[in-house]
Amino acid sequence: MRGPGPTPRSSRARVRGATIAAFVALAPLLPAAAVAVGTLKVDAALPYVCTLPSGPQPATVRIAAAFPERVAPGEEIRPADVTTTVELPAAAVADLTALKAATVRAESRLAVGVAQNEQRAEATWSGTAQPVDVPADGPLVLTTTGDVPTLTTDAAGDLTLSAEGLALDLAPSAAEATPTVPASLSVSCVPGQAPENRTPFATIPVGAGTGEPGTPPASPSAPSAPPPSSAPSSLPSSSAGRAVPVRPGTADGRDHAPKGPRIGRQVDKGPKAADENTPGTPAARPAAPPCVTENPTSHSLSAYITGYSNVRKLNGANVIPVSCVLIEQGDPVFDPRPDGSFHLLTPSTGNLSYQGRKQTPPFKATFLTFGFAPATATMVLEQTGPLTVDSDVLLAFPDNLSDTYVRARLVLRVLDVRINGTRLDVGPSCRTEKSLTSPEPDPAKYPGDHLVLLGKGQLINGTDATGYLLTGGGPLTGEVTIPAFKGCGAGGENLDRLLTASISGPGNYIKQIQGQTCAVEVPTEGQCTEDLQPYVVPKPER
Amino acid sequence: MKKPIRNLAVVAGAASAAFALTMSPASAVASTVWTVSPSPASITAVNSGNIVLSVNGIAMTCTKSNGAGTGQSTTGNPATVGNITSIAFGASGAPCTSVLGPVTTVATTPWTIVAQDYTAATGVTKGYVGNVDAKVTVGACVFRVTGKASGTYTNSTGALAVNSLAGELTVVSSTGCGSAVPVGAKPTFKGTYLFKAGTAIPTIVGSNP
Numbered sequence: 023m024r025g026p027g028p029t030p031r032s033s034r035a036r037v038r039g040a041t042i043a044a045f046v047a048l049a050p051l052l053p054a055a056a057v058a059v060g061t062l063k064v065d066a067a068l069p070y071v072c073t074l075p076s077g078p079q080p081a082t083v084r085i086a087a088a089f090p091e092r093v094a095p096g097e098e099i100r101p102a103d104v105t106t107t108v109e110l111p112a113a114a115v116a117d118l119t120a121l122k123a124a125t126v127r128a129e130s131r132l133a134v135g136v137a138q139n140e141q142r143a144e145a146t147w148s149g150t151a152q153p154v155d156v157p158a159d160g161p162l163v164l165t166t167t168g169d170v171p172t173l174t175t176d177a178a179g180d181l182t183l184s185a186e187g188l189a190l191d192l193a194p195s196a197a198e199a200t201p202t203v204p205a206s207l208s209v210s211c212v213p214g215q216a217p218e219n220r221t222p223f224a225t226i227p228v229g230a231g232t233g234e235p236g237t238p239p240a241s242p243s244a245p246s247a248p249p250p251s252s253a254p255s256s257l258p259s260s261s262a263g264r265a266v267p268v269r270p271g272t273a274d275g276r277d278h279a280p281k282g283p284r285i286g287r288q289v290d291k292g293p294k295a296a297d298e299n300t301p302g303t304p305a306a307r308p309a310a311p312p313c314v315t316e317n318p319t320s321h322s323l324s325a326y327i328t329g330y331s332n333v334r335k336l337n338g339a340n341v342i343p344v345s346c347v348l349i350e351q352g353d354p355v356f357d358p359r360p361d362g363s364f365h366l367l368t369p370s371t372g373n374l375s376y377q378g379r380k381q382t383p384p385f386k387a388t389f390l391t392f393g394f395a396p397a398t399a400t401m402v403l404e405q406t407g408p409l410t411v412d413s414d415v416l417l418a419f420p421d422n423l424s425d426t427y428v429r430a431r432l433v434l435r436v437l438d439v440r441i442n443g444t445r446l447d448v449g450p451s452c453r454t455e456k457s458l459t460s461p462e463p464d465p466a467k468y469p470g471d472h473l474v475l476l477g478k479g480q481l482i483n484g485t486d487a488t489g490y491l492l493t494g495g496g497p498l499t500g501e502v503t504i505p506a507f508k509g510c511g512a513g514g515e516n517l518d519r520l521l522t523a524s525i526s527g528p529g530n531y532i533k534q535i536q537g538q539t540c541a542v543e544v545p546t547e548g549q550c551t552e553d554l555q556p557y558v559v560p561k562p563e564r
Numbered sequence: 565m566k567k568p569i570r571n572l573a574v575v576a577g578a579a580s581a582a583f584a585l586t587m588s589p590a591s592a593v594a595s596t597v598w599t600v601s602p603s604p605a606s607i608t609a610v611n612s613g614n615i616v617l618s619v620n621g622i623a624m625t626c627t628k629s630n631g632a633g634t635g636q637s638t639t640g641n642p643a644t645v646g647n648i649t650s651i652a653f654g655a656s657g658a659p660c661t662s663v664l665g666p667v668t669t670v671a672t673t674p675w676t677i678v679a680q681d682y683t684a685a686t687g688v689t690k691g692y693v694g695n696v697d698a699k700v701t702v703g704a705c706v707f708r709v710t711g712k713a714s715g716t717y718t719n720s721t722g723a724l725a726v727n728s729l730a731g732e733l734t735v736v737s738s739t740g741c742g743s744a745v746p747v748g749a750k751p752t753f754k755g756t757y758l759f760k761a762g763t764a765i766p767t768i769v770g771s772n773p
Contacts, residue, residue: 321740352742356620366622424664481663492703494666547668549666
């Protein structure tokens with residue numbers, strides 16, 4: 023047994039945790055009071071109308087961001103601290119509670135009109151929100167954050183930013199951390215004010231001209247939403263966020279005007295909205311996070327994987343949510359063995375991919391710790407080393423037998439814990455002290471701590487292949503030891519031992535289901551979406 | 565272009581198995597008049613049992629495959645008694661499979677149905693499916709196969725049994741397949757299709773007037 027029993031936690035500490043949580047939750051709602059020298063802080067509340075399953079509903083969209091107070095022509099404008107907060111009314115919450123949703127995760131895409139001197143361009147500000155609890159009554163507040171494209175203009179004069187169509191993808195989960203049916207809800211929102219009545223939410227003077235200092239014209243006390251505009255704004259296109267410089271005035275940016283605002287690439291590999299579930303289009307497949315292969319090669323594959331992971335100590339099973347894996351398939355090579363057998367080896371490498379990071383999406387798990395206290399933890403698996411996929415096919419004519427080993431260095435990071443509903447502040451760097459580990463069949467070749475999953479497939483005498491197939495997917499199983507936790511706690515309180523005692527330990531069974539891969543450069547019908555993401559979204563299997 | 569069957573047999577005879585299967589009975593006289601009935605015939609073909617493509621020991625299985633084509637009486641030897649104008653491997657929800665993953669095969673048609681030898685006692689025509697050209701995709705591995713595949717057609721059952729001989733089919737291009745399926749690899753193609761012309765079974769009869 024690793025580690026002693028639980029550290030008793032005082033009720034005072036719990037209350038302190040809850041207080042901090044409340045403050046954090048309120049922080050994005052506080053109006054920006056101070057304007058730092060050289061920085062233009064914007065916090066604008068705008069009336070919107072969102073189309074929900076129950077019909078159009080008024081909503082408030084609050085945009086907060088920081089910009090340079092003034093820039094020179096050609097100087098990059100890099101929006102910082104961008105948050106988009108959508109406050110949906112109680113009626114919208116009813117749409118979610120009708121799905122029996124306990125929590126909801128949101129992704130947003132806000133179309134931002136950029137204008138200067140009669141020239142226009144459009145940027146997409148994408149953001150994601152941590153899962154939030156669906157309130158029993160009252161409004162639902164979703165605050166999304168993300169990196170947004172930079173802006174550059176060669177012309178002098180005021181550059182204005184206006185909020186236009188907003189697309190929201192909601193992924194509700196039921197209380198037991200399983201997706202609801204349907205698993206996603208797409209909501210499109212348009213500004214509540216007619217175009218002629220709208221004002222920019224930010225104005226940035228460019229050059230030494232006489233442009234007025236930038237001010238956020240809309241305030242939190244903006245009037246409530248009027249009826250829907252008869253001329254709805256365009257919704258952001260799913261690809262606009264990745265646009266290379268776009269000049270205003272033309273759809274393709276081929277305007278020959280020498281000057282004008284341009285939208286750059288995103289500041290970072292920021293969040294991208296789920297392309298496949300663009301609001302307004304029927305969901306052709308279950309909700310899944312974006313899984314885009316940047317710079318694909320002829321060997322690029324992408325796939326989703328999801329499944330259950332038991333935590334033996336807690337007598338529970340987590341659902342590891344649908345996660346994107348980007349793979350470079352190796353060239354198969356023959357391997358004649360001394361025993362006369364013939365093998366075909368395909369060594370591939372891959373990475374988890376979620377919002378530009380090598381990790382799974384965050385997931386929630388609810389357990390009864392020590393048999394009585396309901397605890398909900400929000401966690402992610404972070405990849406800390408190579409992820410390999412090694413397929414070994416025994417060619418035993420007329421049969422083919424394949425063993426595919428997936429090896430990955432993954433630490434389990436805990437983002438948030440609630441015990442009996444009270445937040446336990448685990449701090450920002452609470453994770454297992456090393457990678458999850460599995461028994462390794464070939465430790466000489468694959469040293470170190472890592473997770474091992476095995477997929478077995480076979481094709482017997484001219485019948486269909488069954489089981490796990492390298493590019494076709496299937497079940498991958500393994501057993502994992504969860505190492506001790508470190509770095510957990512805040513305010514001087516060390517929660518490592520508590521989490522280690524609660525969660526860490528050996529013998530945790532994992533069963534992950536890999537979906538059909540998408541061969542990005544050689545897409546096959548039914549395997550890739552139109553924008554070359556994996557079409558097949560697998561479901562967890564017991 | 566017409567070649568005596570004996571020459572073809574000698575070419576194929578590089579492989580002993582091929583020689584045994586292709587060699588006409590010593591007593592037979594090569595047919596030069598081929599009567600297809602009905603003629604012209606609009607033919608449909610559906611697999612009976614699984615279709616298996618193998619390359620270097622890697623097997624790919626199709627539980628569903630079907631095609632369409634035409635048949636017509638003709639003369640000569642070898643003689644093209646029919647064309648396969650479309651052929652599908654796998655079906656929606658039932659793709660061809662391998663342990664490397666689902667296999668997608670896209671055929672470039674027409675393929676030909678070529679008759680070489682007819683045995684009146686059994687009603688069996690020997691010949692081959694010619695002009696075979698298909699692109700096969702498994703994950704990131706894509707290769708193109710061309711050539712022909714020997715087979716027999718049995719009038720009583722309408723069964724075209726394809727059982728290609730080593731060397732008849734060749735991989736002419738390959739990407740992402742490594743040494744598993746290099747250019748020059750010799751796949752084999754095995755499977756049986758049942759032919760129908762409407763509700764009737766089309767027949768092929770060879771003669772040498």
